[in-house]
Amino acid sequence: MLFQFPPMIEAGIAAGQYLQVFSSTGVPLSIARDTTTGQFVGNAIGLLDQSGLPFHPIAVPLDLATSGLEMYQMHKGFQSVLTNIGILQSTTSVIGMGVATGVALSAVNLYQTIKLRKAVERLEIKVENGFIDLKQALKNQGSEIIQHIDQVAKDIKFEQHRLILVRAYGLFTQAINRLNSAMKIQDISRKNTEIDLARSMLFESLADYRNPQLFEETCASGSVRRLECSWLIEQMIVGTYQVQHELVAASDRLVNLQQQMREDSVNVIMSCDSEEELDFLFPEINRLHDQDLIVLASWQNNLDWMQSLPPSELKLLASSDFNQSQTVVNSNKKQFNDIIQQPELELYEILKQKSHFSSLRDQLVFMMKPELREEYENYISEESKKYDHKVFIPSNLKQISNFTLSNLFWYFYIRDESQHQEEQNEPEHINDAQYNAQIKCPSCNRLNYVKAEMLNSVIKLYILK
Incomplete structure (x- = not known):
């Protein structure tokens, strides 16, 4: 992970005039300072992966997380969150309540959602009452999608859910407006009182987004989009503590948020029972892991660093004016953010050729909660x-990858099932030479078709190592 600074800061760093700040443990942070005066001169405007591609996290407003939440960035961060939530919950109008179709899911997948967000940023689409006009936004994707949206809109259960989301979004919008006003209050006591009240409204909105009723009748793909909205509100709650300089509280909630995102993701993955939904979820969860959680970890590093600063440094940071360094990046940042790559989809297509449904789902679970690997490791051993x-x-x-571990588990599981069938004199016998092996998945209790021949080649390659 690399930080992208404004051009003026980047030039200063290259010339040795500025220096990126590192924590006491050597972790790079999203802030730079003058090497001569020690003055803090600017924040990062984005993140790059190791190959130099820009981050496009799903549920994290990057401006808010990398800016350190300085006063002048607050309004921009608030608007980014409002936009993200509007886009994410609008996609549920396509996904619907029951089993989601492949056509519907492809229309609002990870990459289509990012495109919709950019269209809103360019003012090509408007968010009204927490939703966008998806029929207008997706009109180029064919009549089948438009008909599907109309069909979902007639669903009484979906309408009940939509009304809950409309109320929650309205409450969230009021909280954001209150925070914007609070940031302009000069009296510290009155300002903190207003922030406290706005935070209370955020908690109330969060309760609506995490209403169990919204998840009981919702498919895995619809659930993850509602959860992504709730995670955004959690970030705003973290932000309210940070602007009050309650760094311990902000850090604690940020740690809990990262844990919650992992737990929620695992629950969604385990509720997925179709290949079409897995096609939707795999890139989505992969990006949450590789980008969203990394951005939040970076925010966490900044908070921990701020807690370690002596009072004099904190005062210097609070008095820093970053406006000049940030104003020159607008045109460059637009071009920088218009690049959309699809590495998660490319990876998934490769894995799909070498794994089956249950193995792919296990790999996602292990990605978000590595500690769950132990059960599979013990079984294989x-x-x-x-x-x-x-x-x-x-x-x-x-030491092996999640891909290898999961495939090895299912390789041995197939052989174990085969032996049990032989012992019970069942007519159908499963052996390693079979290309398709029909087994019952213990985690989802459904029939799956496993490419045993491919798994057999995986194990042989591993043994040869």
């Missing part, structure tokens, strides 16, 4: 002893 595969000791299994 025990099963491999039956076949004298000495390489599969626990220390080796901890």
Whole structure:
């Protein structure tokens, strides 16, 4: 991960005039300072991955998270959150309540959602009452999508859910307006009182977005979009503590948010029971892991660094004026953010050729909660002893990828099921030579077709190592 600074700051860093700040443990932070005077001179405007591609997180307003929440950035950050929520919850108008269709999911997948967000930023689409006109926005995707949107709109259950979201968005908007006003109050006591009241409204809005009723009758893809809205509100709550200089409280909530995102993601993944939904979720969860959580971790690093500063440094940071360094980046930033790559989809297409539904789903679970790998590691270690595969000791299994671990698990599971069938004299016998093996998945209790031949080649390659 690399920080993208405004051109003026980048030039200063290259010339040795400015220096990017690092934490006491050597972690790079999203702020730069003058090497001579020590003055803080500017914040990062974005993040790049190791290949130099820009970050486009799903549920994190990047401006808000990388700016350090300085006063002049607050309004911009608030508007970014409002836009994100409007886009994310609007996509539920396509996904609907029951089993989502592949056509509907492809119309509002990760990359289409990013495009919709950019269209709103360019004022090509408006967010009204927390929703955008998807029929207008998706008119170029064919009549089938338009008909599907009309069909979803007639669903009584969806309309009940939509009314809850409209109320929650309205309450959230009021809270944002109150925060904007609070930031202009000079009296510190009155300002903090207004921020406290706005935060209370945010909590009330959050309760609506996380209303259990919204999830009981919603498919996995619809659930993840509602959860993404709730995570955005959680970030705003973190922000209210930070602007009050309650850094310990802000840090604590940010830690909890990252844990909540992992837990929520695992629950959504485990509720996914169709390949069409997995096609939607895999890139989405992958980006949440590779970008959203990284941005939040960066924010966490900044908070921890601020807590470690002596009073004199905190005062210097609070008095810094970054307006001049930020005003020159508008045209450059637009061009920078217009680049949309699809590495998650490319990765998924590769994995899909080498795995099956249950294995792919397990890989997503392990990505978000690595500690859940242990059960699979133990199973593989025990099963491999039956076949004298000495390489599969626990220390080796901890080093393999989620892809290899999951595929190895299903390889041994298939063999185990085959042996049980032989012992029970069942007519259908599963063996390694079969290309398609029909098994019952223990986690979702449904029939899956496993490419046993491909798994067999994976294990042989691993043993040869």
